[in-house]
Amino acid sequence: MSTILEERKDQIHLSGDGAIEMACNRESLAGAVSQRACVFCGSRVVLYPIADALHLVHGPIGCAVYTWDIRGALSSGPELHRLSFSTDLQETDVIFGGEQKLEAALDELIDRHHPKAAFIYSTCIVGIIGDDIEAVCRRMSEKKGIPVLPVQSEGFKGSKRAGYLAACKAMFRLIGSGDTSDISPLSINIFGDFNLAGEIWIIRDYFEKMGVQVVANVTGDGRVADIARCHGAALNLVQCSGATLDLAKMMEEEYGTPYKRVSYLGIEDMAESLYKVAEFFQDKDPAIMERTQKLVREELEVLMPELARYRKDLEGKKVAMYVGGSFKAFSLVKAFRHLGMQVVLAGSQTGTKEDYAELEQITDPGTVIIDDANPLELSHFIKEKDVDVFVGGVKERPIAFKMGVGFCDHNHERKEALEGFVGMLNFAREIHSSVMSPVWQFAPRRAGRMAAEKKEAVNE
Numbered sequence: 001m002s003t004i005l006e007e008r009k010d011q012i013h014l015s016g017d018g019a020i021e022m023a024c025n026r027e028s029l030a031g032a033v034s035q036r037a038c039v040f041c042g043s044r045v046v047l048y049p050i051a052d053a054l055h056l057v058h059g060p061i062g063c064a065v066y067t068w069d070i071r072g073a074l075s076s077g078p079e080l081h082r083l084s085f086s087t088d089l090q091e092t093d094v095i096f097g098g099e100q101k102l103e104a105a106l107d108e109l110i111d112r113h114h115p116k117a118a119f120i121y122s123t124c125i126v127g128i129i130g131d132d133i134e135a136v137c138r139r140m141s142e143k144k145g146i147p148v149l150p151v152q153s154e155g156f157k158g159s160k161r162a163g164y165l166a167a168c169k170a171m172f173r174l175i176g177s178g179d180t181s182d183i184s185p186l187s188i189n190i191f192g193d194f195n196l197a198g199e200i201w202i203i204r205d206y207f208e209k210m211g212v213q214v215v216a217n218v219t220g221d222g223r224v225a226d227i228a229r230c231h232g233a234a235l236n237l238v239q240c241s242g243a244t245l246d247l248a249k250m251m252e253e254e255y256g257t258p259y260k261r262v263s264y265l266g267i268e269d270m271a272e273s274l275y276k277v278a279e280f281f282q283d284k285d286p287a288i289m290e291r292t293q294k295l296v297r298e299e300l301e302v303l304m305p306e307l308a309r310y311r312k313d314l315e316g317k318k319v320a321m322y323v324g325g326s327f328k329a330f331s332l333v334k335a336f337r338h339l340g341m342q343v344v345l346a347g348s349q350t351g352t353k354e355d356y357a358e359l360e361q362i363t364d365p366g367t368v369i370i371d372d373a374n375p376l377e378l379s380h381f382i383k384e385k386d387v388d389v390f391v392g393g394v395k396e397r398p399i400a401f402k403m404g405v406g407f408c409d410h411n412h413e414r415k416e417a418l419e420g421f422v423g424m425l426n427f428a429r430e431i432h433s434s435v436m437s438p439v440w441q442f443a444p445r446r447a448g449r450m451a452a453e454k455k456e457a458v459n460e
Contacts, residue, residue, distance in 0.1 A: 004377065004380075008377070010022070010023040011023050011024075011026070011370065011371040011372060012368065012369070012370045012371075012377070013356070013360070013368075013369045013370075014365075014366055014367070014368060014369070015360045015363045015364065015365050015366060015367040015368075015369060016360075016365030016366060017366075020356060020357055020360045020369070021353070022351070022353055022356040022357075022369070022371055023371070024351060024352050024353055024356070024371055025158075025159065025161055025350070025352070026371075026372070037159075037160040037163075037349075038124075038155035038156075038159070038160065038163070039153050039154060039155050039156070039157045039158050039159065039160070039162045039163040039166060040057075040059075040063060040067070040121060040122075040123050040124070040153040040154070040155040040163060041066065041067055041155070041160055041163060042153070042159070042160035042161060042162065042163020042164050042166070042167070043121060043151050043153035043163035043164070043166040043167040043170070044057075044067040044121060044153070044163070044167075045067065045071055045163075045194075045243075045412065046163070046164055046167035046168075046219060046243050046244065047119050047151065047167045047170065047171070047219060048067070048071055048073065048081055048219075049071060049073035049075075049081060049194050049195060049219045049220045049221065049222055050081060050117075050119075050219050050222040050223070050224065050227070051073075051075035051077060051078045051079060051080060051081045051221060051222060051223065052077070052078040052080060052081075052115060052116045052117075052223055052224055053080065053081065053115050053116060053117045053118060053119055053224055054080060054085065054109055054110065054113060054115035054117070054118040054119070055080075055081060055083075055084075055085065055118075055119050055121070056085045056086070056087070056102075056105060056106065056109065056118060056119070056120050056121070057084070057085065057086045057087070057121045057123065058086075058087045058089070058098065058102050058120055058121060058122060058123060058126050058131070058133060059086065059087065059089055059121070059122070059123025059124070059125055059126055060086075060088065060089050060123065060125060061086050061088045063086070063121075063123045063155075064084045064085070064086035065084070067084075068084035069082060069084070071194050071196065071412040071413075072196050072197060072412060072413050072414060072415060073194050073195050073196065073219075073220055073221070074195050074196075074197070074198050074220075074221065075195075075221050076201070076221055077223075080113055080115055083113075085105070085109060087101050087102050087105050089101070089125055089126075093129075094125060094128075094129055097129060097130075097131055098126065098129065098131050099131050099132060099133075099135075099136055102120070102131065102133070102136050103136050103139070103140060106118060106120070106136070106140045106144075106148065107140070107143075110140070110144045110146065115146065115224075116146060116223070116224035116225065117146055117147040117148070117149060117174065117224040118137075118140075118146065118147070118148045118149065119149050119151050119170060120133055120136070120137055120148065120149065120150050120151060121151045121153050122150065122151065122152055122153050122154050123153070123154065123155060124154050124155040124156045126154060127154030127156065127157070133150040133152075134150050137149060137150045147173070147174055147177075147224070149170045149173055149174070150170065151166055151167060151170045152166050152169070153166040153167075159350070160349060160350060161242050161350045164242050164243045164244070164245075164246065164350075165246050167243075168244060168246040168247035168250065169246075169250075171218070171219075171227060171247055172247060172250050172251075172254075174224065174227050174228050175227060175228065175230060175231050175251065175255075176228070176231050176254075176255075177228045177229075178225055178226075178227075178228030178229025178230075178231075178232075179229055180229050180231065180232025183213065183215055183229070183232040183233060184212075184213040185234060185281075185284050186211060186212050186213060186234065186281050186284060186285055186288070187212065187213040187214070187215050187232070187233040187234050187235070188207065188212055188213070188214055188215065188233055188234065188235045188236070188237055188277065189214070189215050189216045189217075189218060189230045189233045189235075189236045189237065190203060190204070190214055190216070190217050190218065190220075190237055190239075191218045191236055191237060191238045191239065191243075191244040191245075191247065191248055191259070192218070192238050192239035192243050192244040192245075193217065193220045193239050193264070193419070194219060194220040194412075195217065195220025195221045196220070196412065196414055196417070196418075197414055197415055197416055197417040197418075198417055199220070199264070199417045199418070199419040199420070199423065200217050200220040200221055201221070202264075202417060202419060202420040202422060202423065203264050203419060203420060204217075206274060206295060206420065207274075207277065209291070209295050210274065210277065210278060210288055210291050210292050210295065211285060211288060211291060212277060212281065212288075213233075215229065215230050215232060215233040216229070216230035216233070218230065218244055218247065219244075230251075231251060231254075231255045231257065233257065234257075234280075234281070235257070235258055235259070235260065235277070235280055235281075236248045236251060236252075236257055236258070236259035236260070237259070237260055237262045237273070237277070238259050238260070238261050238262065239261075239262055239263055239264060239327070242324075242325050242327075242350045243325070245261075258280075260276050260277075260280070261327075262276060263327060263328070263330065263331045264419040264420055264423070265328060265331035265332065265335060265418065265419055265423070265424075265427075266331040266332070266334045266335035266338070266424060267300070267303070267334075267335070267338060267421070267424055268334050269330070269331045269334065270419070270420055270421060270424070271296045271300075274292050274295065274296060275289075275292060275296075277292075278291075278292040299421035299422075300421065302421075303421050303422075303424060303425055306425055306428070307338055307339065307424070307425070307428055310339060310428045310429070310431075310432045311338070311339050311340045313432060313435075313436050314339045314340055314341050314431065314432060314435060314436075315339075315340035315341075316340065316341070316342065317340075317341045317342070317388040317389065317435055318341070318342050318343075318344050318385060318386060318387050318388045318389075319336050319341050319342065319343045319344065319345075319387065319388065319389055319390075319391065320343075320344060320345035320346075320378070320381065320382055320385065320387045320389075320390045320391070321343065321345065321346050321347070321390070321391040321392065321410070322345075322346075322347040322348070322370070322373055322378060322390075322391070322392045322393075322396055323347075323348050323349075323391070323392065323393070323410060323411065324348065324349050324350060324393065324411060325348060325349075325350055325351070326348035326350070326351030326352070326355035326356065326359060327355065328348075328410070329346045329347075329348055329351075329359055330358065330359065330362060332346075332391065332410070333346065333359075333362050333363060334362070335424060335427060338424075338428075339428055339431065341388075341389075341431075342364060343363060343364070343367060344364075344366070344367055344368065344381075344385040344387060345367065345368040345370065345378075345381050345382070345385060345387070346359055346363060346367060346368070346369055346370075347368075347369065347370035347371065347373045347378075348371065349372060351371055356369055356371065368381050368385070375399055378390075378396065378399055379399055379403060382399070382400075382403055382405060383403065387405055388405065388406060388435050389405065389406040389407065389408060389431060389434055389435050390405050390406070390407050390408070391407075391408045391410045392407070392408075392409070392410065392411065393409065393410070393411025393412065393413070394409070394411060394412070394413050397409065403443075404440060404443025404444070405440075405443075406431075406434035406435045406437065406440065407434060408427075408430055408431055408434055416430060418430075
């Protein structure tokens, strides 16, 4: 800990080392190459998976490129979200304003692609020059007959977490306009899942087997019409603690829709999420708990023998993780325990004080808990803790490989479904192949340790 910058010490904590009082949601340290993104990026990654909407970035072309196809969000139908549109503001637009350019772009794009709605993202330069995006959206909505929604996401206003709120405010303007007449009393909305590698289809299948109707996916494989009528659902399930929690709170206040925090990662959290829903609807359908127990039992009968095979090799191996939302870290700690592995570092980009306090409760003493880490800190702790595998996103992959450590992509770009019971098996398989790869014997930092382990095994 002595090598950590003074300005960063209150964002790093060791589990069991006194009371935890983490500084959160702070402006990233200048020059530290922080992993945290801007407000615009936060709003874009939340709204992007709505597949039948037009997503237009009002700003320089670099902003659109930065967030183009940033999530591996799959669609079961339209794929308009996979296209990246920008007004490409230039110097003359900065001087004279970009409203006319925005209006012309919307006129052409809506006529060409026929979206069900359009989201217009403000970027830093728009906030500086003062374009009235609200007025442009209002005029175009009246002209084209579809919702044209401003997303007030000027990047300089804060960090990625503030972008989540901007996205929720934009979506909330859609809610309440759709027909709810055919919605079942046993109905839910899935919030905070982005259908990476088709994960939301796995989760929807579980709920359908329980007899529960899923009204809207917010936002993975999302549809404008479903979001417009999602106020008719009986319950909101919120997975990502940051991305859509604000929307759930808005709906509770406006429509009285209750929400529950859930996670679909790992065995305990997946099962607990299903049981929470069954318990909520038990008064309306007394048989739902029995159906849920049968579903969980059948899934575990397939899963547990397979996990036992992988655990034989992974027992005692060390893990570092750095993820977007800390809520994901809770599930991962539990998942690694099923594999007999020890988490020695757990960090996130957007955790709150409450999140980190809970993370300390479920981690072993001496575990490093870190907020808004930078590459130097991550590299330092990977070496200090002698980590076997690093779980992170695309920006963390080079750190792991340069240091001769196995890597598991658990962020936006992944191609393997890791949610649900089948996702736990995929996760175990990926971790096993990464940790046990023979390539690590050629990494100088690991070669000495592996040679010692082989010698010890021979002596035994």
